[in-house]
Amino acid sequence: MSLLDYFKTKKAPTTAVTAKERLQIIVAHQRGERDAPDYFPAMKQEIIEVIRKYVQIDTDQVSVQLDQNDDKLSVLELNVTLPEK
């Protein structure tokens, strides 16, 4: 760091900030699938295909998530963003 740097104002977020944000997202996603059963990815894919038979959607418009609320209850959450007509 030299004298000139002292006069430069803060600019765009640093790459470390970008790295942290990207990691937070991917890690959260990863943890969501951590406890999912082995068949989960295949089931997710099939659900998407069934929806696609009727509505034109992209894969990223569907989120299928398994939430473990407590020991006895897990909730399969399906979230589909339908395209506007």
Next chain:
Amino acid sequence: MAQIIVVTSGKGGVGKTTSSAAIATGLALKGHKTVVVDFDIGLRNLDLIMGCERRVVYDFVNVINGEANLNQALIKDKRTPNLFVLPASQTRDKDALTKEGVGRVLENLGKDFEYIICDSPAGIETGAMMALYFADTAIVTTNPEVSSVRDSDRILGMLQSKSKRAEEGLAPVNEYLLLTRYSPARVATGEMLSVADVEEILAIPLLGVIPESQAVLKASNSGIPVIIDQESDAGKAYSDAVARLTGEEVEMRFVNEEKKGFLKRIFGS
């Protein structure tokens, strides 16, 4: 009962073997009888870092298969008392490790040693899973870099679901973060994830921060665990980590950039 500690990471090249060698040596230097076991079957390297590569006769797989007994395969460290190395096999593939076999060897080691350090291979295949399966404690070695942090999180998931402790519903594996190749100067300029960032993402207690250091290469060049080099930052940082591992409270060092003098600030460095 011996404590089984796995040094793991998911990603390769982050410093598992360097850390295993340093931590095992550090524990032995504190007077604990310690053995460090190389689980990287087919790609043995711990022997090189420990400087005992020319003394390998029998290996881990020989012991599992009953072709040699433990005393024949264990290599006594020449430098540090209380320290032994169990080398990996260089020729066989990683499927030579079975749960029964590994369990039996660890149990036998447990009769004689206070600490068993398992140096895990990279990846999430048999060797890595075997290394973490029996662990009481896991040291998750991580670089402040996106792929390493992500892989560490994957390994944490494995520890919580695929370890013996998880399968048998026992108390969970103690997980610790060991952040290696840390460069405070680059953190200060926003080029590198900070300790706090990585701690926040992985959400496990911090065992130590090892600064990026030329001493690590020097140590591996000569086959002397870097913790022996107490002049170096890395050596001191590993000593601190070992102290924390044995329950001492030691303040973190080498996490902040060294203060530059006035002239350096003006003229750059």
